[in-house]
Amino acid sequence: MNQNFQQLRLDAVGRSFETASGGAVAALSGLDLTIRRGEFIALLGPSGCGKSTALNCLAGLTTLTSGAIWLDETRIDVLPSERRGFGMVFQNYALFPHMTVLQNVGFGLRMRRVPKAEIARRAREALQLVQLIGHENKLPGQLSGGQQQRVAIARAIVIEPPVILMDEPLSNLDAKLRIEMRAEIRRIHTQLERATIYVTHDQDEALSMADRIVVMRAGTVQQVGTPREVYGRPRNLHVARFMGYRNVLPFRVVGRAGERLTVNRAGVRLAGQALDVADGQAEVSVAMRPDDFELAGEADDNTFEATVRTVEFGGRDSLLFVSSALGDLYVRLPGAASPGDRVRLRIPAERALAYAEAA
Ligand SMILES: Nc1ncnc2c1ncn2[C@@H]1O[C@H](COP(=O)(O)OP(=O)(O)O)[C@@H](O)[C@H]1O
Ligand SMILES: [Mg+2]
Incomplete structure (x- = not known):
């Protein structure tokens, strides 16, 4: 051949x-x-x-x-x-x-x-x-x-x-x-x-x-x-799920400018990225990878509070299972943490991906 x-x-x-x-x-x-x-x-x-x-x-x-x-x-x-x-x-x-x-x-x-x-x-x-x-x-x-x-x-x-x-x-x-x-x-x-x-x-x-x-x-x-x-x-x-976006939660759309969405869930307002969302779509699913969260500083936007429930220690980082107003989430953070810790988390807007599909 x-x-x-x-x-x-x-x-x-x-x-x-x-x-x-x-x-x-x-x-x-x-x-x-x-x-x-x-x-x-x-x-x-x-x-x-x-x-x-x-x-x-x-x-x-x-x-x-x-x-x-x-x-x-x-x-x-x-x-x-x-x-x-x-x-x-x-x-x-x-x-x-x-x-x-x-x-x-x-x-x-x-x-x-x-x-x-x-x-x-x-x-x-x-x-x-x-x-x-x-x-x-x-x-x-x-x-x-x-x-x-x-x-x-x-x-x-x-x-x-x-x-x-x-x-x-x-x-x-x-x-x-x-x-x-x-x-x-x-x-x-x-x-x-x-x-x-x-x-x-x-x-x-x-x-x-x-x-x-x-x-x-x-x-x-x-x-x-x-x-x-x-x-x-x-x-x-x-x-998204197959590529490791393990957290998928429903949100309500409250604003849009191009691909940038503002979404709300249980009083938490986040900026996200519309990947497959028609104009005027009211409900979206937002997918977030555990690795894309970070510990938030005082001045940061796109943040919310969470409580650590369980910790899987991984050496360089730990996989945390946390509960928050948004719901339960998997979050990977550098270093160690303990159950009961309160953390303020940030997700960069371009790493919170919104889809019209129901979760
Ligand atoms: N010879 C076969 N006869 C009947 N069903 C088959 C046969 N080969 C594959 N399938 C079916 O086709 C689907 C795809 O199989 P396969 O190509 O082996 O998947 P993968 O390699 O992604 O695991 C499966 O549902 C499997 O049961
Ligand atoms: Mg095969």
């Missing part, structure tokens, strides 16, 4: 499955997305939202029930998986346990009847890229989880695929290694100059690795944007 492609285009791609009772469930509906060569795309969403279905449709492991997939001018959803030649990396590595590292990596080339000497050379190059030189003759069982995942990546890239698809590749690794491997996968992506489509349910992973994030829910795309856009300006309450 064309490695010098310019773009991979998903055109209203859908996939439904038959249910036992004879109906159909849509695992994926109307996915529209154009991925440029060199881009790192994360498909992000909770378990069961259709991420693997989308990836499998791209790989050719499952057929579409609607839409089309194009690599530049070539329609590829009609081609069998092996003709698309996309590299795949799975959560469980899927290595052959009885083959050495070098044999595992060379497997795809043997299947393609590439000459022996070339297989050895290309497999070594791939192992070099994932920094596993010296481990060629080991069996997968003799490697750590992180090393096994590197073998799986080497095996995926050795066939020189135009697109690399990764389905939650770091989920089986421990927390520290997971974070190291993020940078590693990003480095490999950059060196290859192809496109990577990376499936994860982990917001931090998507935010730290991707050029663009596709946020999914129940088989539909909620938002496509850069990490900064998706994190700072979630398009709806679902995306």
Whole structure:
């Protein structure tokens, strides 16, 4: 398949499955997305939202029930998986346990009847890229989880695929290694100059690795944007909640100037940011991240009083559960605090995001 492609285009791609009772469930509906060569795309969403279905449709492991997939001018959803030649990396590595590292990596080339000497050379190059030189003759069982995942990546890239698809590749690794491997996968992506489509349910992973994030829910795309856009300006309450806006409370609108809203709840008046609020909308939901609160000074605006109920100490900061006139809130503040403490909290107006949707 064309490695010098310019773009991979998903055109209203859908996939439904038959249910036992004879109906159909849509695992994926109307996915529209154009991925440029060199881009790192994360498909992000909770378990069961259709991420693997989308990836499998791209790989050719499952057929579409609607839409089309194009690599530049070539329609590829009609081609069998092996003709698309996309590299795949799975959560469980899927290595052959009885083959050495070098044999595992060379497997795809043997299947393609590439000459022996070339297989050895290309497999070594791939192992070099994932920094596993010296481990060629080991069996997968003799490697750590992180090393096994590197073998799986080497095996995926050795066939020189135009697109690399990764389905939650770091989920089986421990927390520290997971974070190291993020940078590693990003480095490999950059060196290859192809496109990577990376499936994860982990917001931090998507935010730290991707050029663009596709946020999914129940088989539909909620938002496509850069990490900064998706994190700072979630398009709806679902995306906001998924991006960590844990506090969502109803407020009454009392004033508006452009995107800046003044809202009121139980006598507390706050300035906020209208993200999806029509003019004249009287009731809104306001979403606030625990991390965006701060301890207020005397002269500050946008403040309210709260009482600390419980404290989860986290070293640099503490996650507090507080009660206030607004209701109960999760708030992250630097240092320590104790149950019963009275605090004055501030939320910056641009970090209190208002939506027309009911909470
Ligand atoms: N082969 C299948 N048959 C029936 N339903 C399926 C099949 N594969 C996936 N689904 C359903 O499609 C939805 C999306 O699944 P999946 O793509 O695996 O989600 P994710 O990878 O985001 O966890 C789920 O509700 C799942 O049960
Ligand atoms: Mg999945």
